[in-house]
Amino acid sequence: MVYFRAAVCAALLLFATSQVAPAQDVSLSSPDGAVEITGNLLGFDGEFYRVETKFGELTVDGSGVSCEGPGCPSLSDFVAEITLSGSSSMAEVLLPALIEGFALRNGYKTRRDSLGNGHFEYVLLRDQNRPAARFSFFVNNTDQGFADLLAQEADMVMALREIRPAEKKLAREAGMGDMTRSSRSRIVALDALVPVVAQDNPVQRISLPQLAAIFSGGIQNWQSLGGPDAPISLHVPVPGSGLTQAFEDRLLLPAGVSFSSNLRHYDRGSALVRRVATDPFAIGITSFAEVGTARMLTLTGSCGFSLRANRRSIKTEDYPLTSPMFLYLPERRQAKVARDFLAYIRGPGAQIVIRRAGFVDQAPERISLNRQGDRLSNAIQAAGPEVELGELQRLVTGLSGLRRLTTSFRFETGSARPDAQSRSNIEQLARALEAGVYDGRALTFVGFSDGEGAASGNRQIALKRAKSVRDAVQKMAETTGDDRVELRVEAFGEALPMACDDSAWGRKVNRRVEVWVQ
Template structure:
């Protein structure tokens, strides 16, 4: 009885989105009959009752109580209702495809209707015919999505970037929790920021430093890039676009883009404009290339960085742009939680791939395909990274396969994992729990940039690899770790992806790779 009362009082602190219900009297009794609470039903979300009692509003778990009285709803009559608001990049094609596939796999029919600037999906039980869920998509912008969350006109934000400090602060002060907490975000799909030109353009690569110069207006003529003597035209997305805001934050680091840039309402429109402009150059999404041609970025030392499925998953391409769903600390309805959990499954990932985005299914890369990286490592070998260091690396990894699961850290030398890598922790842990790697060896291999003494970098690489190893083990609580070997190796600056003295070279060289033997 005491436990029941404590649970009820604790549950009363939860603030839940609930479907509107007609106010009627109900009595909620514990299943052993020892405690009864009477009051006016405020709402029922299919899982929790919210009742106005003499003690104030209480929220009670429907599985722990029996409802009696004229106001008791039928569980089968409940319709889950939740709203997503934010970037059309997610809302126009991908989320509708995911909702419809989820419904089909769960025996539900779907009706799609236009609801002003957004979409409404009604999911109904095929056998009984009654609706079980209504999902609204508001196609606005990432910025407006966070504003809708604050205004309580949305339950989930579709975001093309992480929330800004001011957005985090306002939502935290309003009681929605801390959106900087990794538990509040889910990476739905992966995309990338890529430079594009018209097909057949004579410039076939652009240095990262030069790309920044183009964006800020410091480079204005193609001749400065080895092209024709002609002025270049810069194409950028609208300032309110989430990807454009991510570009301003990640590439420009506070600098203002050139005011001469032509602005476009979306990535597809930008790609189409560049494809028709022989003197144009712009930044768009790899998922929205259209007829435009991606230009490889050079990171120094002759290496070319191209965004493709493998390089985006591993983040070997430096400008990956994850697409997020953000939720508050308030409990989501059961249907919404089950739908969000389903997004991690293989069928959902295949939908993501078919929609033109990069999925998060694990790929393997044989050691034999590391030729460019090994060549760069040998070319840079010297007093600090010696031939014996490279031989140790080859002995440890030869014959193994690199997983596309890679752990990277936030820019500026931070030891904090980036958003994509936080998701990788859970994915790798679930694979361990499912026995995917039973009888095999997983190697957590730490690497750093070349800034500082090689011996110190080797120690940093080991610490980071051990931290990732420990985090995966801590999450994989249901795994039988006696059936798999987990090893930590550190190679420091021995296997660079780009030259450290190039823009972003140091950032993409700091990583923990996972190898499977």
Template sequence: MRKFARLVIAALLCAAPVMAQDVALTSRDGAFRIDGTLLSYDGEFYRVDTIYGPLTLDGEGVDCDGPGCPDLASFVAEVRFSGTRRIADVLLPALIQAFAERNRLTVLREVVDDTHSTFVLRDADRVRARFTLRATTTAEGFADLIAEEADIALALREPRDTEVAMAREAGSGDLVRGRRARVIAHDGMVAVVAVDQPVKSLSLAQLSAIFAGTITNWSALGGMEAEILPQTPLPDTALYEVFQTRVLTPRNVSMSPDIQTHANLEDLVDAVADDSFSIGLTTLSEIGNADPIRIAGACGFEQVPSVGALRSEDYPLALPLMMFTPARRLPLYARQFLEFTASPAADLVIRRSGFVDQSITTSDFSALGDRLAHAITRAGPDVPLSELQRLVTGLRGRDRLSTTFRFEAGTKLDIQSRENIMRLARALETGAFDGKSLLFVGFSDSEGPSGPNMRLSQSRAEKVEELIRDTAETADFSQIELRSDAFGEALPIACDDTAWGRAVNRRVEVWVN
């Protein structure tokens, strides 16, 4: 029965309605035999519906007999992607192409129409994998994943509670627990105007008023006497939803019903670029020939939608591009592809496709510029000048890593920061920071008294340091110094007058020398 121990047997919650066929799986030493109906074969593992329920068996350990057995020599991995066009249109095709080239496979893209394609990956002998792509919306991607019509959902937002519940009901497990989600790149939500529109900076309150329909003339924003023509993507897109939840709902308003909508973001942006009085909602990766608007805060900070600000999540309307995987095991090619999307080779593809990759970059102390000036002007009883001097002494001579950790509440990291832990830990394991010192610096927002804020920021920094130590299992910590420090509300990135501003300020930065 030693062979038996090698078999991975996992009762799965849900049996996919695949054509029923009879198989008998016998262990190589003949010690046991399982009869059942083959549900699927992924090139490595059999999924069989048996009297014990659905079982997954390692193909290495068993021989298959019966009419339902797959032809092992001609197995083609089928991987179905479905979801947001922000990932499906440009990024995913580029990633598939690069993945194939890296694995010495050629790719032929079979185009059915603008939203359906299949990428056929072959080596010198035969077809090895078929990646099918449906370019639609985040919501449809989740629906396809839950209905087992997709193996990987492409998403611009985390699943809604209703989607999480639906997945649980359908037996596809918990969408928000475990490593079901991975962030592959970053994008940002931006408002765009035509190049010749003089208004180029707006507060979130003003943006919200424009799209809610309460500000209707550019003159109210310091511009010309002309009607504002707002344009948005369709209401069922994640972009529309995210704008609603992050910008409109906190102000108790909703999208004006008279707004012009577009099925394609490209069409929306082209329409805005051609009309001086339009303003449109789009992403930083798709601003076409229009100009992005800077986000102004009441305290004087302006957030510029830029690659650097998105990389460190300092821009308030960041949109992580995510892939959600099912609770079941994916074929080897799918797993290899997912692994590839987190590699430095993929980072390059992501950058070239116009998105923000997650590679770790640095900026030096002098880049603090405005932020430091702002902090000094605000110095007072909560943040005395001596505290700022301590900050300057501690950070001068170090560089800030783009990797920044943010918190949903208390010391609970957000989804992207959990990904950042893995990234930074992996970099530590590869020796990228050997001989260096990493300082985890905690900050808080300015809500409440400064004492507790200081303690909270200290515990956040310590939490991140601890997570890094635990995750980077193979890193040589005799070569790397890890320390934590905290400065409470001393150095805000954004104004604390809004929820998003406070969220941006609750962070742990990493400074290296």
């Protein structure tokens, strides 16, 4: 397996190719002979040649030249090689389902072949079963995926977390540029970290501080949570998993604690869930898409608000432990079939595939005001001297007749920069505006805040955030004019809380910009 993988990766220094050996002599000539480029062929992606010449490295459109020499590939039999490495959660179901959908849409047949040790490949077949592309999956974890990317041994990294600062630094030092640019990553689907227990476990709710205390060893008996007098058995994915790292980054580190040494680790989420579902004294952290026969616990706060993971709460990031599923890309031109696949996963057809595969898609949904019962109840419960009845009436009057999009915007901790899911939402909303989805309508960007500080000041901060998101969408949707769609802003500050303000995660959930459609 090691030798096979090394052979595959050696061919992927810049372009994905199965037929071009490095540094072979070629001569590229225009039809009239006026232009001739001679040098060593470094790569071919099915469309473009990359040649090392005496003038430096050149990229040449293959449609405008003919190729002569021992390094010339066969244009008719070219097979693109795309290597994916990283998260097993994405490799087991999500990406294969998307490849099947992409193949069906583009007239390919598919064949799945085992590569041993849990690795596999999908072969896309043309007419007469001739291979057109191979998607090779090296199934491990997010850490290994980024390591393969930095070693230039992967064309796509399957990741359940954002790239970390140390990894970004290594990428820059390796000449790979800025990995945070939108061209270097895609959010494929949405997911969430969820605590799960067996169906017959009597505990129904848990707070995030309690969750951190359990997995750090501070709480060791179910009796402390209103359950039976029994020790708590802890189950998490392997340490290199994006889910485990995201849980550590978002819950344990802010609380100043670390994982307990008394953990059981799993390299497959499905195995973790099966174990937890059969043990009434177990608790595990898994993906929303892999809950299976286990039962999710509802997250609750000391003020009585509760949040449960479901498709809409994950899309809106109202659920605090959302976890987007990323594809990270190296700074090199992908083969055409890979570029077509990346374009496909952003489209409406792919969103249907994602949802049918059990994951949360990114297609916007509209939620009417009369379906905001829990939120309005929370608002009334939280109302006080600073948020008076008149402000709640203004909110209800202002949003009546409008429908909330699940496309929401939240911000990185301690920053005005939108988080990863929100940056993706900005791009998606801009594309929808350019496509005319909201022509003839009005979109209102509505800002909300946490409850710290004076209500009047919070309302101004929320309005500023709403304007910044509106402006970012407007800037990206370059072809959309005011005559096609009206973009408004409004703010209600702390008047509609989603979670308790007594924790950092609760305040982060409350600081948001929503989009309402008229």
